[in-house]
Structure formats: C-alpha cells, structure tokens
Amino acid sequence: MHPSITDVRGVLVGHAHDTVALTGCTVVLTPAGAVGAVDVRGGAPGTRETDLLVPEALVAQVHAVALCGGSAFGLAAADGVMQWLAERGHGFATSVRPVPIVPAAVIFDLAIGSGERWPDRAMGHAACTAASSFTTEGCVGAGIGATVGKLLGNASSMKAGVGSWSERLADGTTIGALAVCNALGEVRRESDGRVLAGVRDAAGAITPARWVLRRLGDQQRTAVAENTTIAVVATDATLTKAEARKVAQMAHDGLARTIYPIHTPYDGDAVFVVATGQRPAPSLTLLGAIAADVLARSVERCASEAWTLGGLPAAGDVTAPPAHDRANSAG
DSSP: OOOOGGGSTTOEEEEEEETTTTEEEEEEEEEEEEEEEEEEOSSSOOEESOGGGSTTSSOOEEEEEEEESSGGGGGGHHHHHHHHHHHTTOSBOOSSSOBOOOOEEEOOOTTSSOTTOOOOHHHHHHHHHTOBSOOOOBSSGGGTTOEEOOTTOGGGOEEOOEEEEEEEOTTSOEEEEEEEEEOSSEEEOTTTOOEEEOEEOTTSOEEOHHHHHHHHTTSOOOOOSOBEEEEEEEEEEOOOHHHHHHHHHHHHHHHHHHEESOSOTTBOOEEEEEEEEEEOOOOHHHHHHHHHHHHHHHHHHHHHTOOOBTTBOOGGGSOOOOOOOHHHHTO
C-alpha cells in the first residue's frame, strides 16, 4: 500500500460512481469531527458550506468533505453524506439533534460520459458506506470524469482522476492529501518538469501548455469555466481554524508546482484542510510546507494512476515531450 490520506488516523475515504455517465463522488470522512478550513483560489468554484469554515465563524469542526462531479448539480451528493452521518449520530450538537457539517466542492465532468446524470443523495450515501482506510486512486469516485489539458477544448484533453499521498514527520505527525484534478492546464512531474498529461496535438502527442498558450495569443480561446482541481489535506495535528486555513493557503503551492497554468479564471481550485487534533502541532511553517509537498505528489498521481476512459487517453498511452529543465518548464 502506498502512502495516502488515510494514513492520518481517523480519516476514511469512500468512492461511488456511475460507470456509464462517468461521474461520481469521493468522500473524505472524519466522523469524530475535525477542525476544518478552506482556501479557494480558482475563478470558477462550485462549493457548499465554505462560509462556515472562515476563522470567525462559530462551527469549528466538520464531519466529512464531499468532492463530487456533476458541476453544481453534484452538490446534492452532500445531502447523502449528511444522511449517512446523521444515521450514526455524528454532527454538531444542537438543542434538538446533531447536525453533520459537510463542506463540498465539485468538478465539471458533464462533457464526458453523459451530461444528463450527476451525483445525487444516493451516491453520496453510497460513497460513505464504501469508506475505508484504503484509498483507491485513478478513475474512481469524483475522478471518473476528470480530464486535464483543455486549452484547445475537450477533444484534445487527457484523462486524470483521484490521487493521494502522505508523509510522516520526524515528530510522528502525519499529513496527507487527496486530490481530484480536472484542470484546464497540464499536469507536470515536479522533480523534472516532465508533462504527465495535458494538451494533445493533431497527431495525438502531448504539446507543452506553455507553447499552446503562446500560439493562442489574442485568438479566441475555447476555454470555459468547466475545470477545477479540488483537494483535501488531512493531519493529526492540533490546529485552530486560522492555523488550518494557513496550511490550506500554503498547500496551494503544491498545485502551482504540478499544474500549468493554475488558478485561472476558468478553474475553481479549492483546497480543504481537516485536522483531527490527536497530537501537538509542529511548526506551522513545516506543516504548511509538507502539505504542499504531499499535495503535489497527489496531483501527479491523479495523472499517473488514471487510465483510458470515455474515449480519452491517459498518461501511459500518449507520447510525452522529453523532460526539460526548470528554466524551460517555467512557462
């Protein structure tokens, strides 16, 4: 088993998907509650319950984060996650009953498979039922309809999916990430800048996005607000909401190191943080830096672990340009 977000004790991951419509839901469960935060940087987000994650809001803990396909339609899957948690008595204590807190974010996957079906309450509930300490990657859950490299439109894109990674620090603190990459841009390997998945040319080979962008110039672009990378970073450290938000902000650097271009007007990039509070926190600087590292590895795995689906090839099926030096890969 490779390192993954479920190495953080108290964190479970479940997937549910429609293999015909190519849409799905991935749930990161923290049933006992975890301090939650989010940082949204993309220009076209689709989210739910993010306002309560700001440091000044009353509710401090979340019980799950739902990552869904289906664009804004897919936010309905969070209702099923709430139902599953409520059936088991998890939630924010009120004078009447516990109310589960389930922030959610979506990707746009209506252009692959079928645009007439999307995640719903039943799928969200099913993802929770399937949750375990084993993290499946690739074209599963919310990643079943994920694609990248859409600067020239969907026909020139490639498959991506779900990816996860984790690291244990010297003091025993564990920090992990899970990402669903559906970016407008390409996915690069951080170590050498090699493009893993991105824009394909007429011959079917990968063309570096920096070349595509420069050729487009002032021409009419085909890009629309149908892209995003959404992720959850989890740690067993004890954090306040403000500290968790800083970790989320720093974790976005992992996206910037592996996706080009990132945080565009057409992407709804959002990073959630959940902190289960099982041990003292190390330096916030260290925690945030490692959060970016594990998120970068997760994004790479979104590309490397995907497979051909919906008529689109994946990383192992396409000729990639040779790895190039940092100066050339900087765009």
